[in-house]
Amino acid sequence: MLAYDDPLPLRPQRVVVAGVSGSGKTTLAGRIAAMIDAPHTEIDGLYHGADWMPRPEFLDEVRALVANEAWTTEWQYADARPILSERADLLVWLDVRFATVTLPRVIRRTLHRRLTREQLWNGNIEPPLHTFFTDREHIVRWAVATRHKYRERMPRLEAQHPELPIVRLRSPRETEAWLSGPLAESARAGAERRTLGDPPRASGGENRRMSRRKNGMPRTVAQSDDAPHVPSPGEPSVPQIEVDETIPPRPEEEIADVLRAEPDTGERPASE
Template sequence: MLRATDPLPTRPRRVVVAGVSGVGKTTLARRIARVLGIPHTEIDALFHGPDWTPRPDFLNDARALAAQTAWVTEWQYSEARPLLTARADLLVWLDLPFATVTLPRVIGRTLRRRLRRERLWNGNVEPSLLTFFTDREHIVRWSISTRNNYRERIPSLRADLPVVRLRRVSDVERWLAGPLSDVSR
């Protein structure tokens, strides 16, 4: 497991960003894509169809994404994780403190999206805030209930896949400006 200051073994061309819902995977994936000059595909856009239904072509789209020579995406959805992991040459684990960073981020993002009625993938909008109490899979509840899953999943990945674990917001900035920028030159 690499830290924020450890050099990368090679210049990555296929990168997955892992972490609990709301931690900032998509934001970091976009930033990594910019630094490396490779495309970012938001996996939520491939997964969610209208009315929050899974798109029937999701797995085919995930396979097509994984087959490309260069990409950055989020490491989500149990069906897609093995496809992405098999082709990735770097996994970035965004493992920020839950109570002080991730939980406030997921709550703030959810409130902002709902109050502004922001259009997300395929015309979806965040549901009523009351669904926090009624929907077991509400994004905030999901983030809370799955917050420790990555501590089990990531150590069991293929041994030859480099993993960078970023544990503080300052680690993210240090890694982007240091080891990632170093290999992109």
């Protein structure tokens, strides 16, 4: 796994950004897309239909997205992750502190969207604020409940896709340093190679398939339980999100526990 100051092994063309809800995935994916000239598709816009219903064509559209030579998106939804991982040539993991960075962000974002009635994907808007107390799948409660999932998931992903570079960014400061350092340098080097007419390299997915065949490694990525299941053709229509049954009935106490439990490293959180 690469740190924020490690050079990238290649100029990325197909990038996924992973992280807890509110960590800044979509914003970072958009910035990466602009730097490497790989269009950004917001995967939530493919998944959510009217009235927050999952769109039946979601997985087909994800497959169409990854068939392109260059793209960026968020690494979300259990059924979509294996498709994205197979074709991506870089994964960026936003592993920023939850209590001081992610939680304030997701609360601010949710309040802003609800109070301004901001229109989201396919005409949806944030539900009323009181649903924080009544809906286990409320976005703030979801962020709290799944805040440790990626630390379990990344080692599995490394085992399944050993040639997929993973960059771990632990703070907004590291994110800015990575964008202006290794990513910018990789983008410049790639532009110079194209100018000199170097032949195109093999896709990340094809390289990994050859490596797995050589090493006898399995092809599939373990499914995770922090995002909704998407049905395959012929499966009953409305999928259900599997929710961690350990979520407490009083979410305000859970958030208070998170704030008390977060270790104080003495680092002043950078602003957004």
